[in-house]
Amino acid sequence: MSIREYVQTVRERDWQQLESGTLRLAVVGLGWWTREQAIPAIEASEFCETTVVVSSTHEKGADVAATTPSVEVALTYDEFVDGDSVDEYDAVYICTPNALHLPYAEAAAEHGKAILCEKPLEATAERAEELVAAAEDVPLMVAYRMQTDPGVRRMRELVADGAIGDPVAVHGHMGQQMLDVVSGDPDQWRLDPDLAGYGATVMDLGIYPLNTARFVLDTDPVSVTAQMRSDDEAFREVPDQHATFTIEFDDGTFAACTASQHAALSGHLRIVGTDGELLLEPTFLGESPQTLTLRMDGRELELDDGRRDVFGDEMTEEFDYFADRVLRGEPISPDGDHALVDMRALAAIYEAAETGSEVSVR
Amino acid sequence: MSIREYVQTVRERDWQQLESGTLRLAVVGLGWWTREQAIPAIEASEFCETTVVVSSTHEKGADVAATTPSVEVALTYDEFVDGDSVDEYDAVYICTPNALHLPYAEAAAEHGKAILCEKPLEATAERAEELVAAAEDVPLMVAYRMQTDPGVRRMRELVADGAIGDPVAVHGHMGQQMLDVVSGDPDQWRLDPDLAGYGATVMDLGIYPLNTARFVLDTDPVSVTAQMRSDDEAFREVPDQHATFTIEFDDGTFAACTASQHAALSGHLRIVGTDGELLLEPTFLGESPQTLTLRMDGRELELDDGRRDVFGDEMTEEFDYFADRVLRGEPISPDGDHALVDMRALAAIYEAAETGSEVSVR
Numbered sequence: 001m002s003i004r005e006y007v008q009t010v011r012e013r014d015w016q017q018l019e020s021g022t023l024r025l026a027v028v029g030l031g032w033w034t035r036e037q038a039i040p041a042i043e044a045s046e047f048c049e050t051t052v053v054v055s056s057t058h059e060k061g062a063d064v065a066a067t068t069p070s071v072e073v074a075l076t077y078d079e080f081v082d083g084d085s086v087d088e089y090d091a092v093y094i095c096t097p098n099a100l101h102l103p104y105a106e107a108a109a110e111h112g113k114a115i116l117c118e119k120p121l122e123a124t125a126e127r128a129e130e131l132v133a134a135a136e137d138v139p140l141m142v143a144y145r146m147q148t149d150p151g152v153r154r155m156r157e158l159v160a161d162g163a164i165g166d167p168v169a170v171h172g173h174m175g176q177q178m179l180d181v182v183s184g185d186p187d188q189w190r191l192d193p194d195l196a197g198y199g200a201t202v203m204d205l206g207i208y209p210l211n212t213a214r215f216v217l218d219t220d221p222v223s224v225t226a227q228m229r230s231d232d233e234a235f236r237e238v239p240d241q242h243a244t245f246t247i248e249f250d251d252g253t254f255a256a257c258t259a260s261q262h263a264a265l266s267g268h269l270r271i272v273g274t275d276g277e278l279l280l281e282p283t284f285l286g287e288s289p290q291t292l293t294l295r296m297d298g299r300e301l302e303l304d305d306g307r308r309d310v311f312g313d314e315m316t317e318e319f320d321y322f323a324d325r326v327l328r329g330e331p332i333s334p335d336g337d338h339a340l341v342d343m344r345a346l347a348a349i350y351e352a353a354e355t356g357s358e359v360s361v362r
Numbered sequence: 363m364s365i366r367e368y369v370q371t372v373r374e375r376d377w378q379q380l381e382s383g384t385l386r387l388a389v390v391g392l393g394w395w396t397r398e399q400a401i402p403a404i405e406a407s408e409f410c411e412t413t414v415v416v417s418s419t420h421e422k423g424a425d426v427a428a429t430t431p432s433v434e435v436a437l438t439y440d441e442f443v444d445g446d447s448v449d450e451y452d453a454v455y456i457c458t459p460n461a462l463h464l465p466y467a468e469a470a471a472e473h474g475k476a477i478l479c480e481k482p483l484e485a486t487a488e489r490a491e492e493l494v495a496a497a498e499d500v501p502l503m504v505a506y507r508m509q510t511d512p513g514v515r516r517m518r519e520l521v522a523d524g525a526i527g528d529p530v531a532v533h534g535h536m537g538q539q540m541l542d543v544v545s546g547d548p549d550q551w552r553l554d555p556d557l558a559g560y561g562a563t564v565m566d567l568g569i570y571p572l573n574t575a576r577f578v579l580d581t582d583p584v585s586v587t588a589q590m591r592s593d594d595e596a597f598r599e600v601p602d603q604h605a606t607f608t609i610e611f612d613d614g615t616f617a618a619c620t621a622s623q624h625a626a627l628s629g630h631l632r633i634v635g636t637d638g639e640l641l642l643e644p645t646f647l648g649e650s651p652q653t654l655t656l657r658m659d660g661r662e663l664e665l666d667d668g669r670r671d672v673f674g675d676e677m678t679e680e681f682d683y684f685a686d687r688v689l690r691g692e693p694i695s696p697d698g699d700h701a702l703v704d705m706r707a708l709a710a711i712y713e714a715a716e717t718g719s720e721v722s723v724r
Binding site: 168264 | 526527530531532533535537539585587588589591593604605606607608610614616617618619620622624625626628630632634635636637638639649657658660714718719720
């Protein structure tokens with residue numbers, strides 16, 4: 001392949017085989033992410049449309065329906081669970097607080113619908129296992145949007161191609177000012193352990209470097225160490241306003257990660273190998289240009305794939321990938337079992353911070 | 363100050379007060395670092411000259427003397443300890459294997475000479491304490507070259523000035539292919555615990571992000587976690603061919619670090635704060651241009667200070683700083699007590715990896 005062809009194809013869908021079709025989605029949970037990112041991304045997608053919205057009240061759904069022409073029905077959570085309007089949608093996208101993923105996934109599975117569930121899969125590893133068991137007869141994909149991000153896929157190809165030799169060390173970080181981003185929004189549920197699970201920051205942000213490193217290296221975590229701290233009153237119920245953790249992966253690579261809900265908007269993923277390094281920065285938080293840098297032997301190549309709406313593009317890719325797999329009846333990855341490894345790693349990271357001990361990911 | 367003045371002054375010596383004078387150095391240990399970096403840096407300095415070289419044999423010293431006109435005497439280690447030619451030098455630069463710092467520092471102190479000792483200060487925290495005690499009556503500086511690196515000093519000023527708000531997270535990494543760099547060289551002592559101390563990699567490389575973060579943040583480590591691994595036969599006696607560690611600092615900042623003696627030449631230091639971030643990259647290993655990047659509110663400023671011989675410049679700055687303080691009789695920082703904090707942190711990092719427990723830095 002010529003370098004000209006490479007640059008031309010960096011955003012091509014290496015996964016797409018579907019030629020036509022439409023997957024009608026019931027969107028469950030109408031927080032800011034769903035309204036401002038997911039629904040517009042579905043509108044921009046090739047193979048998906050939002051036909052049903054599900055939230056706490058008909059009014060909230062009606063507000064969204066008013067600005068989303070494809071929406072035919074607004075249901076309450078109870079109506080959705082009861083099976084109202086099941087013929088109006090083919091699959092569900094679950095974007096509620098973590099501890100509500102299980103009941104709505106159970107309902108979707110009972111209705112025989114394919115499920116795209118936000119990450120982390122649930123509030124605890126045990127509840128996530130229940131979710132995977134409940135969904136065993138329907139397609140289940142977990143919404144790791146970085147896995148359909150073209151920059152991340154190019155990074156993974158470069159690692160597999162030996163561009164940096166054997167991976168040795170990973171650095172990953174994700175930070176934001178959560179109280180600014182979600183001010184006055186029900187997303188404050190992230191500070192409530194009953195809804196969020198183990199904590200507010202590694203569950204919500206730390207999972208990005210963890211899972212993206214797994215995907216890029218094609219490896220799984222073996223053991224972890226961690227340190228966490230909450231300073232501000234708003235974070236009194238959770239251990240991790242700020243966190244750092246290390247991971248040993250099963251290929252021997254070490255990852256050194258940080259995450260913070262009280263930091264400047266910031267994110268990066270770096271893989272250092274025996275022959276070079278790869279850096280994706282900024283990443284995780286939709287900033288552009290998301291730039292992929294390859295360094296080897298003192299040479300450096302920087303790739304800006306031209307996207308300026310990175311969040312939107314990532315979500316559109318994710319929804320079309322989900323439709324491609326569901327409509328063709330093909331297996332989906334990242335699936336429930338993939339996400340369970342993260343849930344066990346998250347449990348281990350919080351246990352490591354609490355006990356001050358290295359913890360195996362079982 | 364105008365931005366034009368700032369760029370003009372980024373490499374100015376904010377520490378220099380000496381106007382004239384010469385500090386005559388006995389250089390103890392003639393490994394590749396001394397021959398290829400330190401002695402040329404002393405030749406380029408304003409206030410230092412190498413008048414005595416000390417090594418295992420007269421022949422080795424004579425080889426160096428032949429290409430270094432200022433050298434008047436070549437001593438063996440025994441002759442140096444015995445006090446031969448003490449009138450030919452005013453101070454000593456100790457660059458031997460770690461476990462030999464103590465005897466030569468003791469000898470230098472007995473001869474009443476100021477000491478510039480390479481880092482880590484000794485092989486163990488206990489031996490480092492002995493060294494500091496032995497040198498209590500002479501000036502003792504520890505050779506943290508990053509602390510006189512202009513880029514690092516600008517980074518520290520920016521943090522102190524609030525450019526990134528309150529520091530939240532640090533990422534630091536240093537990697538090299540040690541067996542290539544020092545092939546056939548006595549520096550293989552780094553693989554011998556009797557000479558190197560706790561290990562090969564965190565002692566030699568991990569100390570850079572550790573100490574530079576301390577200096578830039580003006581903070582000290584409180585507790586650490588760590589994971590280490592040695593794969594290759596050459597590293598069988600040491601635990602840390604590859605390592606990762608986290609540090610909680612006393613200002614609450616978390617650091618996530620990696621170090622490897624079997625990685626591509628690579629190094630970076632990043633400080634994420636509540637309002638922005640600072641990145642120094644590449645750094646630690648003399649690569650140029652060492653670039654300092656400041657990001658805040660979506661704005662970005664990149665500073666290349668123009669140096670293309672970063673190792674040489676760092677060492678010249680370090681030697682002239684040492685002379686400035688010694689010749690004026692002024693206190694020196696980084697001193698022995700500063701270095702003891704690192705030695706205790708290094709001991710804690712190795713203990714954390716061995717025990718799988720978070721360890722306090724006592």
